[in-house]
Amino acid sequence: MVQTIKVTGNGMLSLKPDIIRLFMTVSGVREDYEETLNMSAERTGALRDCFESVGFERDALKTTRFCVDAKYENRRGRDGNYERVFVGYEFNSEMKIEFDADSALLGRVLTALSGCEAVPEFRIEYSVRDREAAKGELLELAVADSRAKAERLAKASGMKGIMKAKCIDCSGCDDDMTVRPAERMMLAKCSADGISPDITPENVRVSCNVTVMWQFID
Numbered sequence: 001m002v003q004t005i006k007v008t009g010n011g012m013l014s015l016k017p018d019i020i021r022l023f024m025t026v027s028g029v030r031e032d033y034e035e036t037l038n039m040s041a042e043r044t045g046a047l048r049d050c051f052e053s054v055g056f057e058r059d060a061l062k063t064t065r066f067c068v069d070a071k072y073e074n075r076r077g078r079d080g081n082y083e084r085v086f087v088g089y090e091f092n093s094e095m096k097i098e099f100d101a102d103s104a105l106l107g108r109v110l111t112a113l114s115g116c117e118a119v120p121e122f123r124i125e126y127s128v129r130d131r132e133a134a135k136g137e138l139l140e141l142a143v144a145d146s147r148a149k150a151e152r153l154a155k156a157s158g159m160k161g162i163m164k165a166k167c168i169d170c171s172g173c174d175d176d177m178t179v180r181p182a183e184r185m186m187l188a189k190c191s192a193d194g195i196s197p198d199i200t201p202e203n204v205r206v207s208c209n210v211t212v213m214w215q216f217i218d
Helices: 033-052 103-114 131-157
Strands: 002-015 019-030 062-076 082-100 121-127 162-173 178-185 204-217
Touching: 002 131, 019 033, 019 103, 033 062, 033 082, 033 103, 082 103, 131 162, 131 204
Parallel strands: none
Antiparallel strands: 002 204, 019 082, 019 121, 062 082, 121 178, 162 204
16 A cells, blocks of 8 residues: 655755855947947956956956947927937946956955946955755755655554655755845945955855655555
């Protein structure tokens, strides 16, 4: 005789972040399309120079999105009515860089950015480098929790036999292993002493729900 129990198990982890991701955006407008592209190249180059000055390779800065669009503004004409006026071409370049969660290194990076001619807007994320290992541990915890619950239910209801997993649904797992202590920032010129960021990120908390159909075979 085969009997079944369907049980959802929960796994939770609290992980200390070990990497920093810096996401930056530079933008600008020029009337001429080619001039806009030149401005984009200059500002991206200036940003790469900043990171190179603190020890990064130039290609460590990765472009995640780049676009150029025609820009218009609504302006009031002499007759008092508003009209759509072409201003020029606007570029937006989004980039990211990843490095060890080191406060001293972050301070040197922010100091360099504060003097960067590109004047980027940026945000800081902390995350976990080995995400796959964390996901695997989460799944193990969730399945073990499901098994423990199933064993208790089986004992309480008098079910006996060899216990085997028939099917598993792990669609309820959280894979956003990031904390975001700083959003949409821009830096003014800093002093000669540089920037010493007082950022202590909270642990990355992730959870996973796994539903298992357990069979009990006599």
